[in-house]
Amino acid sequence: MKISKLFFFSLILTLFISSTNLIAQDEEGLSFQQNLGLGFSLRGTPLVAGDLLLGGHIFFTVTPDIQIGSQVGFVYDGGTNILASATYLVFAPYMKYYLDRIKSLTPFAMVLFNVSSVPERRFNQITGKEEVKTATNTSLQIQLGGQWYPTKSRNVAVFGGIQFFQYNIDPSRIVIGLGNPFLGIEWIID
Numbered sequence: 001m002k003i004s005k006l007f008f009f010s011l012i013l014t015l016f017i018s019s020t021n022l023i024a025q026d027e028e029g030l031s032f033q034q035n036l037g038l039g040f041s042l043r044g045t046p047l048v049a050g051d052l053l054l055g056g057h058i059f060f061t062v063t064p065d066i067q068i069g070s071q072v073g074f075v076y077d078g079g080t081n082i083l084a085s086a087t088y089l090v091f092a093p094y095m096k097y098y099l100d101r102i103k104s105l106t107p108f109a110m111v112l113f114n115v116s117s118v119p120e121r122r123f124n125q126i127t128g129k130e131e132v133k134t135a136t137n138t139s140l141q142i143q144l145g146g147q148w149y150p151t152k153s154r155n156v157a158v159f160g161g162i163q164f165f166q167y168n169i170d171p172s173r174i175v176i177g178l179g180n181p182f183l184g185i186e187w188i189i190d
Contacts, residue, residue: 035061041071041159041184052076053090053182061188067096075116088134090116098147108161110143138169143182157186 037059044052055073062068071092094112120135145161163180167173 033061033064035188035190037061037067037069037186037188039069039184039186041073041182043180043182044075055090057094057186059096059186065098067098069094069096071112088116088118090114092141105146105148107144107146108159110145110161112141112143114139114141136170140167140169141165143180145182147186155188155190157188159184159186 039057039059040055041057042052042054053073053075055071057069057071059067059069071090071094073090074087075090076087092112092114094110096108096110099107099109114137116137117134118137119132122131122133123129124131141163142165143161143163145159147157147159149157160181160183162178162182164176164178166175168175
């Protein structure tokens, strides 16, 4: 089984950050509460499967341990060949729960409700031509990761992780395992 370079890079980065204190940070928990923030992330396995999600997100820190927000982005699905490739829109409201800090790394679990518009190619038997119709796919996802604050003010965070669980609602399907690595950056507005 091939491991994507993006997944391998995020794993090495997470291990490196969790094992060292490059920039001194205090050991207390997150101090942000009721703040807005913006972020950018990329997710997928572009080198193995040709899939890549690029997008941004806006969030609100409800408590120091809970963040709610929504991701909006575009996915490029490489498909099995150039005719099967597609680009589609993704909207994913989420809740992120921060766990106890491990040195300079703050682990988290995130639950997303993913809604995407996916182009589907179908053969129309009446016209004898292939048509592209847009379908809506929905899924519930659980992602695990870690967040690191490279500055003492902790307004900027670098995060990464992997998808652990996915339940596709339509069509119904469950995916359990490590996949879809993601990396990103967040900025918390004071």
